Amino acid sequence: MRGRKPKPTQLKKLAGNPGHRKLSLDDMRPEVAAPVMPSGATKTMREFYKQHAQPLADLRVVTTADATAFHMMATHFDVALDAARRVRKEGLTRIDVLGRMHKHPLLQVFRDNSKAFLAYAVEFGMTPSARSGVQLVPSDRQMTLEEILFGDGAKVPEDSEASAGA
Numbered sequence: 001m002r003g004r005k006p007k008p009t010q011l012k013k014l015a016g017n018p019g020h021r022k023l024s025l026d027d028m029r030p031e032v033a034a035p036v037m038p039s040g041a042t043k044t045m046r047e048f049y050k051q052h053a054q055p056l057a058d059l060r061v062v063t064t065a066d067a068t069a070f071h072m073m074a075t076h077f078d079v080a081l082d083a084a085r086r087v088r089k090e091g092l093t094r095i096d097v098l099g100r101m102h103k104h105p106l107l108q109v110f111r112d113n114s115k116a117f118l119a120y121a122v123e124f125g126m127t128p129s130a131r132s133g134v135q136l137v138p139s140d141r142q143m144t145l146e147e148i149l150f151g152d153g154a155k156v157p158e159d160s161e162a163s164a165g166a
Contacts, residue, residue, distance in 0.1 A: 010060055011125055030065035033057055038071055044078040052126070061125050073120035080113035 009023050017023060034057035037049040053070065056062040062070060083106040093101045122130045 008061075014059070014061075014125075030063040032060050032063050035062060035064075035067040035070040041074070042078050044081055045074045048074045048077050056124055056126075059125075066124075069120060069123065073117055073124070076113045076117040076120065080110050080117055083107075083110040083113065 012019070012023060034053040035049070037046060037053070041049065053062070056070075087104050087106045087110065090104060090106075092104055092107065094104055095101055118127070121127050125131055
């Protein structure tokens with residue numbers, strides 16, 4: 001498929017449907033829930049789940065169908081941080097058997113896993129550019145019919161019949 005990947009309907013709704021196109025109601029609608037942390041998760045992965053899983057579920061961005069993708073994102077995060085810690089401890093360069101200096105191989109591991117993590121983070125709306133158009137509607141406030149029909153900024157004149165006849 002050419003062009004941009006389609007944005008999930010829920011993210012379009014959060015952004016206020018900026019393209020003003022008809023929203024697809026045929027999207028798969030799995031249950032909204034925070035992904036369950038898998039057994040055997042490292043300390044870094046457990047912290048990642050605690051910090052990000054429930055807030056994404058509260059925004060209705062992550063569902064039960066996203067558990068595998070969320071786990072992969074947490075795994076790439078863990079591997080990237082582990083590689084960064086080891087490079088910081090062991091140094092940026094290594095000396096080979098011939099005495100030549102080379103960059104630490106874990107720098108490539110860090111770069112690859114950081115890039116993979118970022119790709120997942122964009123999918124979940126966790127980067128500034130992915131969130132740039134998203135405006136949350138407070139859940140404790142019911143939208144008025146006027147806001148639903150005309151949006152927040154558009155105000156309809158209160159006495160439109162009187163002004164039309166004048």
